[in-house]
Amino acid sequence: MKTQVAIIGGGPAGLLLGHLLRAEGVDCIVLERQSGDHVLSRIRAGVLEQVTVGLMERLGLDARMKAEGLPHGGFNLADGERLIRIDVAGLTGQSVMVYGQTELTRDLMEAAPARALEVIYQVSDVALHEIDGDAPYVTYTCDGQARRVDARIVVGCDGFHGPSRRAIPEQVGRGFERVYPFGWLGILADVPPCNHELIYANHERGFALASMRSATRSRYYIDVPLTERIEDWPDDRIWDELAVRLGPDAAAHITRGPAIEKSIAPLRSFVFEPMRHGSLLLCGDAAHIVPPTGAKGLNLAASDVHYAAQALIALFRHGDGDAVAGYSGKALARVWKSERFSWSLTKLMHRFPEDGPFERRMQVAELDYIASSEAAQRAIAENYVGLPV
Ligand code: RFL
Numbered sequence: 001m002k003t004q005v006a007i008i009g010g011g012p013a014g015l016l017l018g019h020l021l022r023a024e025g026v027d028c029i030v031l032e033r034q035s036g037d038h039v040l041s042r043i044r045a046g047v048l049e050q051v052t053v054g055l056m057e058r059l060g061l062d063a064r065m066k067a068e069g070l071p072h073g074g075f076n077l078a079d080g081e082r083l084i085r086i087d088v089a090g091l092t093g094q095s096v097m098v099y100g101q102t103e104l105t106r107d108l109m110e111a112a113p114a115r116a117l118e119v120i121y122q123v124s125d126v127a128l129h130e131i132d133g134d135a136p137y138v139t140y141t142c143d144g145q146a147r148r149v150d151a152r153i154v155v156g157c158d159g160f161h162g163p164s165r166r167a168i169p170e171q172v173g174r175g176f177e178r179v180y181p182f183g184w185l186g187i188l189a190d191v192p193p194c195n196h197e198l199i200y201a202n203h204e205r206g207f208a209l210a211s212m213r214s215a216t217r218s219r220y221y222i223d224v225p226l227t228e229r230i231e232d233w234p235d236d237r238i239w240d241e242l243a244v245r246l247g248p249d250a251a252a253h254i255t256r257g258p259a260i261e262k263s264i265a266p267l268r269s270f271v272f273e274p275m276r277h278g279s280l281l282l283c284g285d286a287a288h289i290v291p292p293t294g295a296k297g298l299n300l301a302a303s304d305v306h307y308a309a310q311a312l313i314a315l316f317r318h319g320d321g322d323a324v325a326g327y328s329g330k331a332l333a334r335v336w337k338s339e340r341f342s343w344s345l346t347k348l349m350h351r352f353p354e355d356g357p358f359e360r361r362m363q364v365a366e367l368d369y370i371a372s373s374e375a376a377q378r379a380i381a382e383n384y385v386g387l388p389v
């Protein structure tokens with residue numbers, strides 16, 4: 001098989017890129033290891049930046065998002081008794097959209113056949129070849145048969161554990177990493193949210209986040225040591241902990257219900273440089289990971305895809321190879337800024353086991369400053385809503 005762009009990974013990054021390329025008449029194929037149902041069963045991001053919303057609008061795939069998504073003009077930082085509201089809309093003139101990654105992925109998946117975007121599910125043994133030159137190819141197994149797809153460009157949208165990043169020779173690439181000493185235990189339940197906006201709480205017992213998917217579906221998180229096992233967290237224990245950490249006002253409005261999904265995700269900051277080598281481009285979690293505190297992971301994947309699509313359209317429509325050469329620099333400039341924001345919000349809102357009274361005083365002083373300074377709130381708001389692409 002021959003195509004212009006072979007995309008590895010059919011998560012949000014791979015599907016979004018596939019659609020943007022097909023919309024401009026560029027040939028591509030998406031190879032996904034899992035089934036479509038499995039991809040949709042992963043409960044992940046919930047907050048979309050303007051850039052992500054804008055890409056769905058450009059594709060004309062925003063109808064359900066506009067009907068069912070919840071535009072949020074602010075969010076809250078809680079610290080003990082205090083609630084600091086960040087007026088994102090007032091400070092930036094923009095808002096974020098609460099719409100689950102699962103729903104966005106479903107919209108992209110369902111639109112694929114009608115737009116001639118070919119996605120092959122349940123492929124295994126994906127391997128990249130000859131990415132140093134102009135004629136790379138990808139081999140894989142499907143239905144027990146060995147297959148090969150020849151392309152001009154390969155794009156790795158295969159997440160943190162996929163094979164694409166590992167295909168870049170060790171002497172060419174470098175990873176920068178920070179692993180955090182805790183994970184987020186998430187619970188999804190069909191109950192109304194305790195507050196109409198998100199609350200990120202720093203309590204002496206640890207971090208908590210009150211989020212949502214809709215007016216009737218809530219998503220909550222608490223941070224736990226990495227040694228914790230999900231089996232040791234029956235639903236009631238999670239609800240009890242959330243009620244303490246989120247504070248009495250939020251607790252009074254928590255509706256408890258059985259978990260539809262429950263899992264522990266480790267927290268990591270990671271950036272791989274460069275994001276292009278030869279004919280291989282990396283997008284999304286394949287190239288970088290942020291801790292979820294800033295709600296940036298999916299949105300960074302979307303901004304990478306925006307830059308990658310621009311570069312590939314320039315190459316295939318206008319014969320301009322410079323854009324592909326410039327992809328990594330452009331994408332990384334935005335990636336590092338989102339990494340900084342996610343890392344700083346994580347530091348501000350979590351109790352690290354190694355921290356002592358000095359570090360705690362620093363958190364309190366920073367929260368005091370944020371509470372009293374519009375400039376500080378504006379800096380948080382413009383990062384939260386998403387820096388321009
Ligand atoms: P994905 O979603 O991991 O998709 C990669 C796809 O590649 C496939 N794959 C392979 N395919 C073929 N061959 C192979 N060998 C393959 N290996 C892997 C996988 O099956 C998969 O389908 O990466 P992508 O597309 O880059 O998207 C990134 C986002 O999923 C991720 O950054 C976000 O979910 C992060 N994130 C959040 N991001 C936000 O913007 N806002 C949020 O509110 C937010 N909350 C979160 C989050 C991530 C979380 N977890 C669980 C990590 C909350 C949580 C709890």
Ligand code: PHB
Pocket residue numbers: 044045046047198211212219292293294295296
């Ligand atoms: C979510 O709703 O899953 C969510 C929201 C905000 C975050 C992270 C996750 O910062």
